[in-house]
Amino acid sequence: MNAQGTVHKYGDHVDTDVIIPARYLNSPDPKEYSVHCMEDIDKDFTKKVKEGDIMVAGVNFGCGSSREHAPAAIKACGASCVIAATFARIFYRNAINIGLAILECPAASSGISNGDQVSVDFDTGVITNLTKHETYQAEPFPPFIKDMMEKGGLMASLKAGKAGV
Amino acid sequence: MGMTMTQKILAKHAGLDSVRAGQLIQAKLDLVLGNDITTPVAINEFEAAGFDQVFDKSKIALVMDHFAPNKDIKAAAQCKQCRTFARRFDIDHYFDVGEMGIEHALLPEKGLVAPGEAVIGADSHTCTYGALGAFSTGVGSTDMGAAMAAGETWFKVPSAIKVNLTGKLRPFVSGKDVILTLIGMIGVDGARYQSLEFTGPGVAELSIYDRLTISNMAIEAGAKNGIFPVDDSTKAYVEGRVNRPWTAYEADPDAEYERTVDIDLSQVDCTVAYPHLPENAHSAREGKDVQIDQIVIGSCTNGQLPDLEAAAAILKGKHLAKDVRGIVIPATMSVYRECMKRGLTDIFLDAGCIVSTPTCGPCLGGYMGILAAGERCVSTTNRNFVGRMGHVDSEVYLASPAVAAASGVAGHICHPEEV
Numbered sequence: 001m002n003a004q005g006t007v008h009k010y011g012d013h014v015d016t017d018v019i020i021p022a023r024y025l026n027s028p029d030p031k032e033y034s035v036h037c038m039e040d041i042d043k044d045f046t047k048k049v050k051e052g053d054i055m056v057a058g059v060n061f062g063c064g065s066s067r068e069h070a071p072a073a074i075k076a077c078g079a080s081c082v083i084a085a086t087f088a089r090i091f092y093r094n095a096i097n098i099g100l101a102i103l104e105c106p107a108a109s110s111g112i113s114n115g116d117q118v119s120v121d122f123d124t125g126v127i128t129n130l131t132k133h134e135t136y137q138a139e140p141f142p143p144f145i146k147d148m149m150e151k152g153g154l155m156a157s158l159k160a161g162k163a164g165v
Numbered sequence: 166m167g168m169t170m171t172q173k174i175l176a177k178h179a180g181l182d183s184v185r186a187g188q189l190i191q192a193k194l195d196l197v198l199g200n201d202i203t204t205p206v207a208i209n210e211f212e213a214a215g216f217d218q219v220f221d222k223s224k225i226a227l228v229m230d231h232f233a234p235n236k237d238i239k240a241a242a243q244c245k246q247c248r249t250f251a252r253r254f255d256i257d258h259y260f261d262v263g264e265m266g267i268e269h270a271l272l273p274e275k276g277l278v279a280p281g282e283a284v285i286g287a288d289s290h291t292c293t294y295g296a297l298g299a300f301s302t303g304v305g306s307t308d309m310g311a312a313m314a315a316g317e318t319w320f321k322v323p324s325a326i327k328v329n330l331t332g333k334l335r336p337f338v339s340g341k342d343v344i345l346t347l348i349g350m351i352g353v354d355g356a357r358y359q360s361l362e363f364t365g366p367g368v369a370e371l372s373i374y375d376r377l378t379i380s381n382m383a384i385e386a387g388a389k390n391g392i393f394p395v396d397d398s399t400k401a402y403v404e405g406r407v408n409r410p411w412t413a414y415e416a417d418p419d420a421e422y423e424r425t426v427d428i429d430l431s432q433v434d435c436t437v438a439y440p441h442l443p444e445n446a447h448s449a450r451e452g453k454d455v456q457i458d459q460i461v462i463g464s465c466t467n468g469q470l471p472d473l474e475a476a477a478a479i480l481k482g483k484h485l486a487k488d489v490r491g492i493v494i495p496a497t498m499s500v501y502r503e504c505m506k507r508g509l510t511d512i513f514l515d516a517g518c519i520v521s522t523p524t525c526g527p528c529l530g531g532y533m534g535i536l537a538a539g540e541r542c543v544s545t546t547n548r549n550f551v552g553r554m555g556h557v558d559s560e561v562y563l564a565s566p567a568v569a570a571a572s573g574v575a576g577h578i579c580h581p582e583e584v
Contacts, residue, residue, distance in 0.1 A: 013353055015548075015550045015551075017529070017551070018551055022202075022530050022553075023531065025202045025232075026202075026232060026236070026239035026243060027239050027243075028205040028209055028243065040551055041557075063354065064289065064548060065529070065548075066287055066291075067305070068206055068306040069206070072206075088354070088357065088387060089389055090303050090304060093305060093308065094307070094308075142189075144189055144319075154311050155210055155311060156214070158214065159215065
């Protein structure tokens with residue numbers, strides 16, 4: 001599993017209210033609400049982002065509300081992956097459950113700049129900055145989570161009778 | 166090695182003698198909660214996966230509170246989807262307009278959460294029930310959908326921070342001031358992935374409502390849960406509400422904590438979290454230059470009867486300052502009724518406030534009380550993120566009901582002693 005794309009860089013404590021404001025949560029359809037993704041801190045994000053692009057942020061990405069609409073909006077916009085120094089725990093769990101790839105890597109978070117071209121190898125956790133010719137090592141997913149993601153997320157694992165640890 | 170209170174509850178629900186921090190476990194659940202925003206997504210996942218039954222119709226609670234009474238056609242469709250699902254599976258605890266309240270005030274009030282139980286909810290403030298000595302935490306909709314089918318879910322066992330409380334609160338100081346002070350000390354990610362375990366002689370000095378407010382905002386420090394020991398106040402609260410056996414768990418004397426934070430309650434003053442993070446704690450005495458346009462008193466954090474009594478005590482015989490709007494929202498229908506019976510509603514109306522039926526509306530910028538660019542609100546809610554209550558250039562200041570009421574009268578942030 002790999003990803004490559006242009007980086008959209010953000011700061012610390014990017015909360016789920018700015019990822020997808022609550023005023024758009026009157027629909028459960030990601031296609032409908034994702035056009036407003038990030039608009040309160042980056043109003044052109046949905047115009048700029050291309051299929052496969054990568055979001056990079058600082059600490060505590062996805063803090064706040066438990067709304068699964070946040071990772072779902074990022075995924076529906078075409079982003080392939082979020083790399084952050086750290087994630088808030090509900091966002092981390094939601095991203096895995098819906099199949100949005102995420103990696104915790106403080107070195108990548110500080111080393112990568114907006115607009116850099118970056119590739120990610122999810123099996124090894126190696127993040128390569130093609131613009132700056134640097135690599136960063138993220139912790140790969142633990143086997144339990146990797147297994148769940150390979151099966152297609154939480155629901156698919158549960159149906160297969162193998163969501164337990 | 167001993168276990169924390171949280172670890173003991175998780176071990177019990179996982180059918181294990183002991184667990185350690187970092188361990189992945191599968192735990193049985195006593196209650197699965199969702200609201201009108203998160204449940205539709207959970208239902209879609211549940212149905213797409215092909216499930217045709219719920220694990221236990223008496224252990225699912227669906228509360229229409231965020232955009233209800235329906236704020237628009239789409240919100241109405243979401244509530245309708247929840248209602249249809251509830252009727253299809255004969256869900257016992259489905260709460261619609263007329264009997265609903267704000268979920269985290271309603272569930273304890275109805276006795277749906279008891280000490281020692283394990284609860285997940287597709288709402289981040291599900292951590293509120295730690296006040297009753299339960300393990301409860303927020304999850305997303307897919308987790309909720311899976312749990313409605315399976316009755317269990319996976320957890321990584323959290324490590325813990327011990328919060329040692331001593332002393333006694335001063336007049337006008339409340340649980341809200343304690344939690345804003347704590348978040349100011351440790352930061353919005355200070356307890357990320359961890360339990361906040363409150364302990365010490367100060368616990369007995371906090372009412373169950375102060376504890377509900379404190380546990381409610383554990384998530385604002387990034388915590389997985391925030392839990393209090395079970396004592397006489399807890400027992401008095403659950404008696405007559407909970408009609409099933411429950412268990413009080415205690416942390417082992419040799420339980421391991423990552424660190425200890427000491428708070429002397431007598432040193433806590435009325436505290437306001439300035440925009441745009443709950444960690445931006447300031448004394449309410451510093452706010453003279455912060456002119457305000459609105460106050461909101463309510464929410465899952467501060468919409469209980471003692472919260473409204475504290476606000477009414479300040480507002481009695483006074484009026485909001487010119488050009489300040491006041492919105493008061495009792496958290497449940499029984500709180501709403503008590504406000505009328507006890508004359509609080511008249512005090513609020515005389516002061517120039519409106520009194521709404523229960524809803525989360527303004528807290529998350531959903532509807533009712535939305536702010537324009539440049540406007541400021543002192544709110545008893547739990548988040549002051551960019552755009553949380555309206556325009557991206559509006560500002561939310563988090564405070565207790567007493568501080569919000571005093572600020573409404575003064576027209577700027579102020580300490581209740583000053584009005």
